[in-house]
Amino acid sequence: MAKRKAKPDKSICVACGVCxxxxxxxxxxxxxxxxxxxxxxxxxxxxxxxxxCPANAISMIEGGVKNGIE
Incomplete structure (x- = not known):
């Protein structure tokens, strides 16, 4: 079973730091x-x-990111 991971959308994120x-x-x-x-x-x-997230810039994706910081 794949694990969910958070994935911010850099084009929408306003860097408010709430997350x-x-x-x-x-x-x-x-x-x-x-x-x-x-x-x-x-x-x-x-x-x-x-x-x-007040900007709705974070998605939860199945499987997450395989390598490194995303």
């Missing part, structure tokens, strides 16, 4: 004040960031 503050695993950081990035190793797919 980062809400993430219980510390899996989301704001990259250079521009957009959110998710550490796929730390992300457990809980969806808290998805529900918290």
């Amino acid at each position: 980062s503050l809400q993430c219980p695993r510390g899996a989301i950081q704001i990259y250079k004040g521009c957009h959110a990035v998710v550490d796929p190793i730390k992300c457990v797919g809980c969806g808290i960031c998805y529900n918290a």
Whole structure:
């Protein structure tokens, strides 16, 4: 069974940091004040960031990102 992972859309993200503050695993950081990035190793797919994002810039995808920080 595939695991869900958070995937921010860099073109929509406003770098407000709400997702980062809400993430219980510390899996989301704001990259250079521009957009959110998710550490796929730390992300457990809980969806808290998805529900918290005021810009609707986060999707929950099946299987997540295979390599590296997305």
